[in-house]
Amino acid sequence: MNIDSYFVLSVFVGTIIGLIKFQQRPAFVFGITLLILFVSNMVSTEQVVSSFANQGLLTLILLLVCSLALEKTRFLRMIATKVIHKSYGKTFFHLFSFTVLSSALLNNTAVVSTMLAPIRNNPHHAGSKLLLPLSYAAILGGTLTLVGTSTNLIVNSLVIGAGLPPLSFFDFTLVGICLVITCGIALWFLSRFLPEHHVNSEVLKTYFIDAKVGEKSTLVGKTIEENGFRQLESLFLVEIVRAEHLLSPVPPTEVLQINDRLIFSGDVAKVQQLNQFDGLSIFAHHQGLRLDNLTEVVIRPESVLLGRTLKKAGFRALFDAAVVAIKRDGENLSGKLGEVTLNAGDYLVLAVGDDFKSRRNISKNFILVSGVELDSMLSGGKALLAILGFFAAILGSALGLFTLFKGLIILLGLLILTGSVSSGELLRRLPAELWLIISSALALSYSLKNSGLLDVFSVFMDNYALGISPLFALVIIYILTWLLTELVTNNAAAALIFPIAYGLAVTLDANPMAFIMAVAFGASGSFVSPYGYQTNLMVFNAGQYKLIDFVKIGLPVSIIYGVVAVTAITLVFGL
The missing domain is CATH 3.30.70.1450 (Regulator of K+ conductance, C-terminal domain)
Structure with a gap:
C-alpha cells in the first residue's frame, strides 16, 4: 500500500466513526470527508462535479421535489380516512396493505407523514398499536420498486457512478414481495406485544x-x-x-x-386544510379577507382591545384585519372566536388587508411577531395535474417509454408553469443534506479507486480469500450493511458499503447484481433502531415508544427479513 492508500483508508474509517459519533449530523460528517478528499487531491474537480450531477442522484432529488405537489392534494388523505375500522385486525390489514402499495410508488417518508394524523387521532385503537406497523410497512413497501425508497435510488446512483447499466424499475420486486409477505405475517403476530399508549394531543399552547x-x-x-x-x-x-x-x-x-x-x-399553518370541506368557512372569511397574507401579532398591555371581544371591538374597521386564530399560553380557550374576551399577551393570527401596514394604531396595539406561511392545498386542475402527472411519470418509466429522470423533469416544468408549486416551496423542499451525503459518498468511492485502495483490496482477496464462497461473502456484505444502517442511517450505509460489495463481487468473479441487491436490501432493513430510518424516527415520538419497543418487535422482524432477503436474492439473481 502506498501513502495515498493509507490516507484514503484512514478517511474512510474516520467517516464511519464520525457517523456513529454524530448520528444526527451525517451531512456534516460527509461534508468534511468531501472537503478533505478534495483539498488533498484524492478526487479531481471533474469527479466532484460528476458526483453532484450523477443522473441517479438527480432523479432522487426530482422525485422528492415532485412529490411535494402530490402531498398538497387530498389524494392520500382521502384514502387514509378509509383505513380505520372498529376491528383491529381489519384496520391492521388495510393499513399494512395501503402503506405497502403507496410506498412502492411514492416516497415512503411522505406516506408515513400523511398517515400519522389519522392513525394517531383515530377513535378506535391506541395510536401506539398502529404507528410502528405503519413505519415497518412503509419500509417493506419501499423495497418493491426502484422509486419506493431513497435507498434504492441511492444504490442506483452508485451503480451508474461505477459505470454499470442503471437498475430497472422492477429489479427489486420479486425479492420485495417475499419480504412483504413473510415480514407482514410476522408483524401481525408480534403486534400483540405493542404498548397501548393513548396519545393525548396537547392543546394548551396551540x-x-x-x-x-x-x-x-x-x-x-x-x-x-x-x-x-x-x-x-x-x-x-x-x-x-x-x-x-x-x-x-x-x-x-x-x-x-x-x-x-x-x-x-x-397548528395555524395547517388551516388551509379546512378549505377542502364544502360549506365550511373560517371566521376571517366573514370579514371579506383571504388567507394568503397572514401576520402573527401579540396584544400589548396598553391596547384598546383589552377586556373587549372581537365582535364588540370592531376589529376589521380598526385595523383592516380579521382574526384567523388566537392563542393564550397556559389556558384553554372555548366558545366562538368573536366572543373571546381579549387579554394582554394573547397571540393573534391576522388576515390583513391592503391598508393594515399603513394604519398608525398598529404599533400601539400589537407587537408584530412574524408572517405566517400556510401549508397550501391544491384543488381542481392543479390537483389533477399533480396526481396524474406523478403517476404518469412513474408508469412511463416502469413501462420503459422514457427514463424516470426525463418524466420527472417534464412534470416539474409543468408544476412550475401552472403555479402548482412555487420556487420558495421548491427551495424549502430541496433535500440539500441528502444531496451532499450521496455526492460525498460518490466522491469517496472515486478516491478509493484513485488511491489504488480497491486494487490492494482485490490483491488481498486473491491471496487470502480464495476459499470464501460467494454465498458467505454475500451474507457478510448484508450483515455489514444492516449493522451500519442501524448504527447510522440507511443512506450512509448504502453509500459506504457499495464500493466494498462491488469490489468483492468482481474479485470473487460473482454476480455483481446479487451483491448490489444485498446492499440495497440490507440498507433498508432498519427495524431495531428508531434512528436508522426516518420513518422509524417519525413514529417513535408520535407513538410515545421506548427503545425496548423497537427491539422487542424489530429484532424478530430483522432476523426474518435478513434470512428471506439473502435467500431470495440468491434464488432470483444467482451467484
Missing part, C-alpha cells in the same frame, strides 16, 4: 380556530367521522358551539347541523 358550517354545506347530516375531521393533520376538533350549547369533547358519532361552529386547536 392556536384556537373557529369555523362555521353553512346552510348549503354537504357536511350537514353526516357525522364527524364520516366528514373526515378525525384525519386532519395537526388540527384537532375540540368542541362544537350549537346555538347556546357547547359540545366538548366531540364524539365521532356527532351529526353536524346548519350553523354549527366548529372549534379547532392546533
